[in-house]
Amino acid sequence: MKSIIQYILVSFLVTNISTCFSQVNYLETSAEMLYSKATNSVLHINYNEQENMLGHNSKPWETNTYKIKGELWINKMQFIKRDSLTTDRDRQYTSKTDIINFDVVHLDYGDQDIKSVSFNFLTEKLIHTARYSPLTILEYLMKNDLDIHIKLANKIIIYSTTINESLTEVFINTNTNLVEKITYIDYHELYGDVTTTFHYSEYHIDDQISFPQKIRIEKINGNVVDEIEITASNITSTIPQLLTKPKDYKITEDEEQNKYELKTTKYNDFIYFIDLIHTDDKVMVVEFEDCVLVAEAPINSKNGELIIAEVENIIPNKPIKYFVFGHHHPHYLGGLRAFVNKEATILCTAMSKDYVEFIANNSHSLQPDNLEIEPKPLKTQIIADSLVLGTKRKMEIHFIGEKSKHTIDYLIYYFPEEQLLFQDDLCWIPKNGEITKAGARQLGLYNSIKALNLKVDTIIQSWPIESHKVKTIIPFSDLEKSVLQN
Numbered sequence: 001m002k003s004i005i006q007y008i009l010v011s012f013l014v015t016n017i018s019t020c021f022s023q024v025n026y027l028e029t030s031a032e033m034l035y036s037k038a039t040n041s042v043l044h045i046n047y048n049e050q051e052n053m054l055g056h057n058s059k060p061w062e063t064n065t066y067k068i069k070g071e072l073w074i075n076k077m078q079f080i081k082r083d084s085l086t087t088d089r090d091r092q093y094t095s096k097t098d099i100i101n102f103d104v105v106h107l108d109y110g111d112q113d114i115k116s117v118s119f120n121f122l123t124e125k126l127i128h129t130a131r132y133s134p135l136t137i138l139e140y141l142m143k144n145d146l147d148i149h150i151k152l153a154n155k156i157i158i159y160s161t162t163i164n165e166s167l168t169e170v171f172i173n174t175n176t177n178l179v180e181k182i183t184y185i186d187y188h189e190l191y192g193d194v195t196t197t198f199h200y201s202e203y204h205i206d207d208q209i210s211f212p213q214k215i216r217i218e219k220i221n222g223n224v225v226d227e228i229e230i231t232a233s234n235i236t237s238t239i240p241q242l243l244t245k246p247k248d249y250k251i252t253e254d255e256e257q258n259k260y261e262l263k264t265t266k267y268n269d270f271i272y273f274i275d276l277i278h279t280d281d282k283v284m285v286v287e288f289e290d291c292v293l294v295a296e297a298p299i300n301s302k303n304g305e306l307i308i309a310e311v312e313n314i315i316p317n318k319p320i321k322y323f324v325f326g327h328h329h330p331h332y333l334g335g336l337r338a339f340v341n342k343e344a345t346i347l348c349t350a351m352s353k354d355y356v357e358f359i360a361n362n363s364h365s366l367q368p369d370n371l372e373i374e375p376k377p378l379k380t381q382i383i384a385d386s387l388v389l390g391t392k393r394k395m396e397i398h399f400i401g402e403k404s405k406h407t408i409d410y411l412i413y414y415f416p417e418e419q420l421l422f423q424d425d426l427c428w429i430p431k432n433g434e435i436t437k438a439g440a441r442q443l444g445l446y447n448s449i450k451a452l453n454l455k456v457d458t459i460i461q462s463w464p465i466e467s468h469k470v471k472t473i474i475p476f477s478d479l480e481k482s483v484l485q486n
């Protein structure tokens with residue numbers, strides 16, 4: 001009997017708590033502000049968009065900018081968009097998106113036909129409607145059977161739910177009933193948990209149809225920012241359909257990386273190379289008298305952890321004291337968190353230190369790696385011009401930076417006794433056929449070797465090992481030959 005009374009009391013309390021929030025359904029009132037139930041019209045807008053994408057650029061967080069002009073037709077259940085994108089090299093591409101009743105059909109930039117795509121890709125396109133308007137996400141939250149949590153903080157009511165494993169939150173101002181921002185958290189294999197925030201401002205307010213005229217999108221926890229501006233708008237009665245699904249259209253499974261292949265070669269009595277066949281990278285392991293150094297670890301923590309297991313196998317009784325990467329691109333530093341977890345010191349330049357700190361310290365809760373499970377403090381050591389390691393056998397690390405003609409933080413590794421130089425991706429000598437004229441990076445490497453007065457016999461390159469039909473083990477005479485052709 002007691003338990004029944006307790007149950008009634010508890011359910012009474014729970015009902016009361018939820019009703020005090022749900023007396024006003026702000027999702028509904030906000031959607032009503034954007035799009036009145038009384039209207040059958042369609043909002044048509046033109047916009048200018050600046051999209052910034054991370055690329056393999058000279059500095060960490062440096063982006064390539066794409067200018068996009070587009071138009072969008074939107075009502076409660078339809079989101080129809082077409083745009084054209086101009087690259088910084090002035091090339092133009094178009095894309096089209098039709099979303100009807102949350103069913104997404106998309107024709108990507110440069111594609112002639114609609115391709116079968118994965119469920120994750122389609123969900124991302126659905127969430128990305130928030131780049132232009134909060135309406136589709138509001139409707140999605142109201143019309144789907146989702147587990148929604150509600151919080152109230154300082155006149156902002158927050159509706160939280162999970163869309164395809166991404167925590168999505170809608171922030172509505174309880175004074176204006178307008179959506180101030182939408183956030184979602186996603187997993188990124190290099191950065192871990194990344195938040196994207198869509199900020200809405202300068203609402204055009206009308207009786208029946210209102211919309212934000214400025215949208216600012218903060219990606220990767222605010223490290224990359226995009227802007228969208230509505231340049232023209234009108235209300236119309238018709239909505240076009242831009243795309244039709246082809247007959248053989250399928251939603252595909254996401255491909256999961258589950259093939260890992262490592263091949264270790266002993267170069268001499270203290271240098272090893274581990275080829276990561278699945279990423280096309282060569283990793284260097286140097287065994288000093290009392291410790292080990294690892295240079296390069298591609299893409300993600302998983303690869304870092306695989307490299308560490310292999311190093312512990314080939315050199316079982318010495319600690320990994322140092323991890324170093326030749327430059328900040330993902331193929332070289334992507335696995336650094338695994339080495340932080342092993343309490344290795346991360347050798348880096350002043351230009352890449354902040355970036356290393358972000359990768360090492362950002363949470364990885366969505367797909368935990370060893371460092372997330374067992375956190376360790378980050379230890380870094382800055383290389384200014386050069387660093388010499390080892391007593392009997394010596395390894396030199398030289399800063400060449402911008403002289404690489406590739407990135408501002410470039411390091412190369414030199415073994416004076418062996419006359420061996422290891423570097424990441426500067427040398428492009430074809431495996432077969434004639435040696436062609438050196439490009440900027442290759443010339444940059446040659447000039448750096450000369451400026452440092454290094455006597456080099458052999459160059460070994462980290463990436464690529466199989467693709468691109470270029471040599472990984474390069475006689476210095478090949479490099480010289482390519483330069484003399486200039």
Ligand SMILES: [Zn+2]
Pocket residue numbers: 056327329406425
């Ligand atoms: Zn690179």
